[in-house]
Amino acid sequence: MNESLPSIFLGASLVNNFVLAYFLGICPFLGVSSKIATASRMGGAVTFVMLISSMSAFGIQKLLVAIGAPYLTLISFIAVIASAVQLVEMFVKKTSPALFRALGIFLPLITTNCAILALALFQTNKGYGFLQSIVYALGGGAGFTLALVLMAGLRERLELAEVPDLVRGTALALLVAGILSIAFMGFAGLGA
Amino acid sequence: MSARLPVAPGPSPTDEFLKGLWRENPVFVQVLGMCPVLAVSNTARNALAMGLATLFVLVASNATISMIRKLVPKPVRIATYILVIASFVTIVDYAIQAISLELHKALGAFISLIVVNCIILGRAEAFASKHGVVASVADGLGMGLGFALALSCLGAVREILGSGSLFGVALFGPGFQEWVVMILPSGGFFTLAGWLLVFAALKRRRAPRPNRGPVENAA
Numbered sequence: 001m002n003e004s005l006p007s008i009f010l011g012a013s014l015v016n017n018f019v020l021a022y023f024l025g026i027c028p029f030l031g032v033s034s035k036i037a038t039a040s041r042m043g044g045a046v047t048f049v050m051l052i053s054s055m056s057a058f059g060i061q062k063l064l065v066a067i068g069a070p071y072l073t074l075i076s077f078i079a080v081i082a083s084a085v086q087l088v089e090m091f092v093k094k095t096s097p098a099l100f101r102a103l104g105i106f107l108p109l110i111t112t113n114c115a116i117l118a119l120a121l122f123q124t125n126k127g128y129g130f131l132q133s134i135v136y137a138l139g140g141g142a143g144f145t146l147a148l149v150l151m152a153g154l155r156e157r158l159e160l161a162e163v164p165d166l167v168r169g170t171a172l173a174l175l176v177a178g179i180l181s182i183a184f185m186g187f188a189g190l191g192a
Numbered sequence: 193m194s195a196r197l198p199v200a201p202g203p204s205p206t207d208e209f210l211k212g213l214w215r216e217n218p219v220f221v222q223v224l225g226m227c228p229v230l231a232v233s234n235t236a237r238n239a240l241a242m243g244l245a246t247l248f249v250l251v252a253s254n255a256t257i258s259m260i261r262k263l264v265p266k267p268v269r270i271a272t273y274i275l276v277i278a279s280f281v282t283i284v285d286y287a288i289q290a291i292s293l294e295l296h297k298a299l300g301a302f303i304s305l306i307v308v309n310c311i312i313l314g315r316a317e318a319f320a321s322k323h324g325v326v327a328s329v330a331d332g333l334g335m336g337l338g339f340a341l342a343l344s345c346l347g348a349v350r351e352i353l354g355s356g357s358l359f360g361v362a363l364f365g366p367g368f369q370e371w372v373v374m375i376l377p378s379g380g381f382f383t384l385a386g387w388l389l390v391f392a393a394l395k396r397r398r399a400p401r402p403n404r405g406p407v408e409n410a411a
Binding site: 023025078117121122125175177182185 | 313388
């Protein structure tokens, strides 16, 4: 309830990393993590959507409780997220067509990135206040970006490595992710 | 699709059903819907429950979307599909809460997260929006069962190695040293990688050894 803001940030970004500890947002994690540059921008886009949807989710939740319709939570959250993604998509298309092409299908798919919906649901479950929600969203986004960039760095190296044909592709990416996840277990006990 | 072609007398509903189980298995072949697969597969029971919940949502949303496919304007179709799916997920969420509160706690937010499972939206877009109700239900059943099956495979391996039990029944004597890492997040990655390797090896043995065929497209 009244966790301090730094501990929320650390908790969301390192200890309970959305990708490596909660398995959220695995699809873009495996799909867009082949180049560091693309990965970091994808992380930025996701963080932005997280921030918007976290703030709107906070307001909507209060509203739904006030009118006594909590069963609409899920539907309204997903509608808000879809609109936020649409906004980001238009913005990216306008400002950086190159990035738009690089992200490709994964940009609209941010809507179905479970990390974002999960963030909105978790903050509701934990009963975070407005400021806490914002920090939680920032932490979650930072953690997602960190995992994505680390993975991209590893995969850039793996391109040059000689591995058996059979392992190449998804299986190899999963093995690497597993080892990365073990590394993140080292943060357990830090913060909340 | 703008030009609606008359549906050719193609594959029968049985074929649509069977392809999800093996040839186009959503988890092992298409590698879709990874988040719930990895997150709730630490025990066989959770995995099976999650698989069945997904199966229900998949069949129900496939049927509904196939029924309304001619009414939905193309630009808003994805939003419509998501809303249909979200309604069914809300139903499942409340149903599980009523049946077993303990299970609801174990699965946590992942029941709500069925909304954003790529398999469901994927089947809606790729199949139900173009086919009749019967074929769509068959497709949903096949894909859903394939998903549940894959999830149970993962859950079983992780529970046997990580806790020395299956569906909560202890398998080995008290001297069994548990592989704690298997029930932790990293175990999920390793188990899935292992299953993918098994399938790739099986496929390779079956295929008449293609002469250095193209490498599987990376993710």
